Amino acid sequence: MYPIQFCILGSDEDSNLGVACEDGTGRERTVSEVIQASARRERTRQRLLDAAAEVFAEEGLDAASVEAICERAGFTRGAFYSNFESKDELFFELATRVSNEKLSAVTARLRELEASTDRPTHPAEIVGRLLDFETDDRLGVLILSEIRNHSLRDATLSASYLAWEDAMSARVARVIEDVARSSGLAPRMSADELARLFLMTWESASQRAVMMGLDNEALCAAVSDRMRALAEALVG
Amino acid sequence: MYPIQFCILGSDEDSNLGVACEDGTGRERTVSEVIQASARRERTRQRLLDAAAEVFAEEGLDAASVEAICERAGFTRGAFYSNFESKDELFFELATRVSNEKLSAVTARLRELEASTDRPTHPAEIVGRLLDFETDDRLGVLILSEIRNHSLRDATLSASYLAWEDAMSARVARVIEDVARSSGLAPRMSADELARLFLMTWESASQRAVMMGLDNEALCAAVSDRMRALAEALVG
Numbered sequence: 001m002y003p004i005q006f007c008i009l010g011s012d013e014d015s016n017l018g019v020a021c022e023d024g025t026g027r028e029r030t031v032s033e034v035i036q037a038s039a040r041r042e043r044t045r046q047r048l049l050d051a052a053a054e055v056f057a058e059e060g061l062d063a064a065s066v067e068a069i070c071e072r073a074g075f076t077r078g079a080f081y082s083n084f085e086s087k088d089e090l091f092f093e094l095a096t097r098v099s100n101e102k103l104s105a106v107t108a109r110l111r112e113l114e115a116s117t118d119r120p121t122h123p124a125e126i127v128g129r130l131l132d133f134e135t136d137d138r139l140g141v142l143i144l145s146e147i148r149n150h151s152l153r154d155a156t157l158s159a160s161y162l163a164w165e166d167a168m169s170a171r172v173a174r175v176i177e178d179v180a181r182s183s184g185l186a187p188r189m190s191a192d193e194l195a196r197l198f199l200m201t202w203e204s205a206s207q208r209a210v211m212m213g214l215d216n217e218a219l220c221a222a223v224s225d226r227m228r229a230l231a232e233a234l235v236g
Numbered sequence: 237m238y239p240i241q242f243c244i245l246g247s248d249e250d251s252n253l254g255v256a257c258e259d260g261t262g263r264e265r266t267v268s269e270v271i272q273a274s275a276r277r278e279r280t281r282q283r284l285l286d287a288a289a290e291v292f293a294e295e296g297l298d299a300a301s302v303e304a305i306c307e308r309a310g311f312t313r314g315a316f317y318s319n320f321e322s323k324d325e326l327f328f329e330l331a332t333r334v335s336n337e338k339l340s341a342v343t344a345r346l347r348e349l350e351a352s353t354d355r356p357t358h359p360a361e362i363v364g365r366l367l368d369f370e371t372d373d374r375l376g377v378l379i380l381s382e383i384r385n386h387s388l389r390d391a392t393l394s395a396s397y398l399a400w401e402d403a404m405s406a407r408v409a410r411v412i413e414d415v416a417r418s419s420g421l422a423p424r425m426s427a428d429e430l431a432r433l434f435l436m437t438w439e440s441a442s443q444r445a446v447m448m449g450l451d452n453e454a455l456c457a458a459v460s461d462r463m464r465a466l467a468e469a470l471v472g
Contacts, residue, residue: 158447188469
């Protein structure tokens with residue numbers, strides 16, 4: 001698998017946590033040593049991602065060089081390249097982290113709705129309830145815009161971008177299928193096409209809100225409005 | 237009016253063509269001198285726009301400096317700044333020129349449809365007929381992506397971007413209203429909301445096609461497919 005797809009679609013790195021393996025010195029590592037090394041590696045990755053998010057938010061993708069990110073995180077270039085193939089791979093992973101947070105929050109709302117006795121029946125109301133939380137979408141919007149802009153000019157990056165976008169659409173499509181199943185509503189498009197429309201609308205509404213200088217609360221409200229209007233028009 | 241909005245929404249520069257005015261030397265210019273000066277000015281603008289499109293397509297917005305554009309067009313920086321307030325203004329005008337070409341082609345198709353005795357009645361078929369021409373959308377997609385990316389980080393530019401996007405949506409909304417009137421079809425959203433969805437879908441489908449390395453014909457076909465699916469779901 002291409003390294004970036006690996007990080008987008010999920011790595012199986014942790015699946016051999018319980019297996020004692022060779023450490024190169026001929027001595028077998030104990031299970032606890034392997035777990036510690038894996039946890040340390042994960043902390044390094046997270047610190048690099050945090051640093052990248054900060055530098056990027058302040059200065060943009062071009063200015064967020066590997067050097068600048070390492071300096072902010074307090075790591076060497078060696079540590080960077082033992083964790084990420086390239087700056088592009090790191091930014092795809094950062095975009096994935098931001099999107100995962102958003103999708104997890106939506107999924108948590110969906111489980112609450114399904115368990116509730118007071119379930120909404122109108123498409124707009126369902127979408128409103130699923131999006132009724134506040135996140136800071138500014139970083140996600142900026143990263144996506146920069147990555148896409150670069151991908152339009154770079155064939156290697158564009159393959160990764162398309163894989164990333166397809167993976168995101170597929171995850172949103174599964175949420176839509178869950179909602180359709182539990183609500184009994186019938187969308188007027190396939191779940192995949194609907195997912196792409198919802199993602200586009202989320203991004204376009206967020207971008208406009210960022211450009212209008214709206215604060216977080218107003219940004220989330222603007223996005224929710226557009227998403228509810230879309231649901232109302234496209235379902236039933 | 238802000239200079240960029242001026243160029244987006246149309247300048248009234250030519251409306252005083254027939255008026256003889258002072259040329260600064262105290263001598264009144266003749267009508268024919270004014271017309272010649274205005275035509276010369278227009279040729280200069282067009283040559284600068286052509287040069288900007290070339291340099292931008294080859295190297296991107298950042299590399300397409302005012303110097304590089306002037307060198308390509310064979311003009312001085314003075315000529316540039318007597319025509320455009322900034323590089324940003326020039327790129328908004330370039331985006332407008334590309335969009336105008338596209339919108340003019342759609343409008344021409346609409347007039348043909350309205351005059352025809354064999355008028356399609358299904359939403360997808362109508363949209364397919366309106367988009368049944370081939371243009372090179374690559375430049376437009378790249379410019380929009382770069383301008384938007386810059387606007388997300390620059391408050392002055394973002395105001396211009398929002399004005400630009402609103403003006404484009406309003407023009408597409410008028411086409412949608414015309415189609416709805418002449419076809420008797422009833423969209424499930426307001427013309428303005430529909431216009432934004434069509435513009436987003438056009439851009440997203442074009443971007444994917446560019447990233448997939450599709451040629452012009454395949455790009456136009458991919459865009460038309462997505463637009464027809466959208467029309468089918470959102471009308472009637």
